[in-house]
Amino acid sequence: MTSRLSAFASSLFLSLLAGCGGGGGGGAIDPVATPTPYPPAPAVANPDPLKDAALVSGRLVGTAVQSSYLGQSQYGDTYVKHFNYVTAEWEMKWDPIQKQRGVFNFTGGDAIVDHANARGIAVKGHALVWHGATPDWVNGLSSEELRTEVGYHIRTVAKHFKGRVIAWDVVNEAVDDNGRDLRNSVFLQKLGPGYIAEAFQIAHEADPGAILIYNDYSGEGRGGKSDRIYQLVKELKDSGVPIHGVGLQAHFDGASYPSQADITWNMQRLAELGLLVNVSELDVRVKSITTDRWDRQKRAYKDLTAACMAVSRCHAITLWGFTDKYSWIDSAFGADDPLPFDESYQAKPAFFGMQEAFLGR
Ligand code: XIL
Numbered sequence: 001m002t003s004r005l006s007a008f009a010s011s012l013f014l015s016l017l018a019g020c021g022g023g024g025g026g027g028a029i030d031p032v033a034t035p036t037p038y039p040p041a042p043a044v045a046n047p048d049p050l051k052d053a054a055l056v057s058g059r060l061v062g063t064a065v066q067s068s069y070l071g072q073s074q075y076g077d078t079y080v081k082h083f084n085y086v087t088a089e090w091e092m093k094w095d096p097i098q099k100q101r102g103v104f105n106f107t108g109g110d111a112i113v114d115h116a117n118a119r120g121i122a123v124k125g126h127a128l129v130w131h132g133a134t135p136d137w138v139n140g141l142s143s144e145e146l147r148t149e150v151g152y153h154i155r156t157v158a159k160h161f162k163g164r165v166i167a168w169d170v171v172n173e174a175v176d177d178n179g180r181d182l183r184n185s186v187f188l189q190k191l192g193p194g195y196i197a198e199a200f201q202i203a204h205e206a207d208p209g210a211i212l213i214y215n216d217y218s219g220e221g222r223g224g225k226s227d228r229i230y231q232l233v234k235e236l237k238d239s240g241v242p243i244h245g246v247g248l249q250a251h252f253d254g255a256s257y258p259s260q261a262d263i264t265w266n267m268q269r270l271a272e273l274g275l276l277v278n279v280s281e282l283d284v285r286v287k288s289i290t291t292d293r294w295d296r297q298k299r300a301y302k303d304l305t306a307a308c309m310a311v312s313r314c315h316a317i318t319l320w321g322f323t324d325k326y327s328w329i330d331s332a333f334g335a336d337d338p339l340p341f342d343e344s345y346q347a348k349p350a351f352f353g354m355q356e357a358f359l360g361r
Contacts, residue, residue, distance in 0.1 A: 041294040041337070043346030050351065051084040053358035054317070057309065060122060061354070062318035064089035064281065067111035069326060074345045078322065086116045087126045087169075087280075087318055089328070092161075093133035098153060101137045106160055113164050123165040124318070126280075127215060128154045129199045130172035131185035143190040150187070150195065151202050158206035167211035169247055169280070170203045171196050175216055175232060179224025182232075196232070197241045204242035215247035215280050219266070220304075221258025226266055230273075237273050246270050247280030250304055251320065251329075254284045254297045263307035271313035278316040279308055283329055283338035284350065294349045301340060302353030309357055317354070 054061035062085025069075045090096060091108030098104055116123050127133070129150065141149060158168065174196055176183045187195045200212050219229040229246070236243045267277045284300040286293045308314035321327045325343040329336045340351035
């Protein structure tokens, strides 16, 4: 950072000097007093498509999108150029699709899926059962009604998108942060722990060709929650439930995240169960990093991508958005710049970290 900071400071210094018409006076400017505490990430226009690097090893590289942004030319162009996989950030969840009981609204999901299908971009549906996106009416149901409605929702949605998506996140975030229990959601309370297996079974019947995935966070490296997720998917797999993959969200803080070795180790044990592994919601916060911010963000993206590259069953890496202009992190964790493209759609060091790891550099 020191050299980048001073390079930035001196370029700022020179441009200010130029603005003064070159006539002395530069000595009045303190190069340390930069207008923002951190220099912008060195950003590059028009790098090679990231998907070309991912495709060298046959991998998918994806992003979450929102349909309302697709028509913005820089957003749409960057997305289509660099990604061969996509997930709806919000619009294919239960609440937006069935806010009112029995009334299905596929507008947003269809817009994302049709746009992707027309451009050869593979789609993963997200997410059929998630406590974080259940419509209010679901909370008032009896156990029997809830079981019926979960089945009806999964069946209706999975059939609607059948043949247009290659995969579904079937159950999202069902493991508690304590690493021991299942999350105490309305689904666990009213249906018991068997709801997870039931959801996969119903999804499989509705779309037998789809890769069915269990998705969660804080299960990327070693630790109690990671072990609990492993135990859950192992039990599902061992008992013949149609589960085909595990999604590791990877919402990382660049100041502290699991080591590449630990992520590889964890991905490998999941792969040995016969499951595909995908990184499903990658972003790397940098707010708390005070030195070498962009280099450290690049390192996190590169470590994670390299871990995936080391495990043949790690078939996809999906980012949770791609431009710092639109990231859920800003509202969930506070203003940050967690993605590989800056707000002007220029590629940041993080972009090149992924590209290098995909190319084995
Ligand atoms: C988030 C979206 O990014 C937000 O736009 C939305 O308001 C809430 O959901 N884990 C998940 C994602 O599995 O679905 C969440 O997405 C982020 C955390």
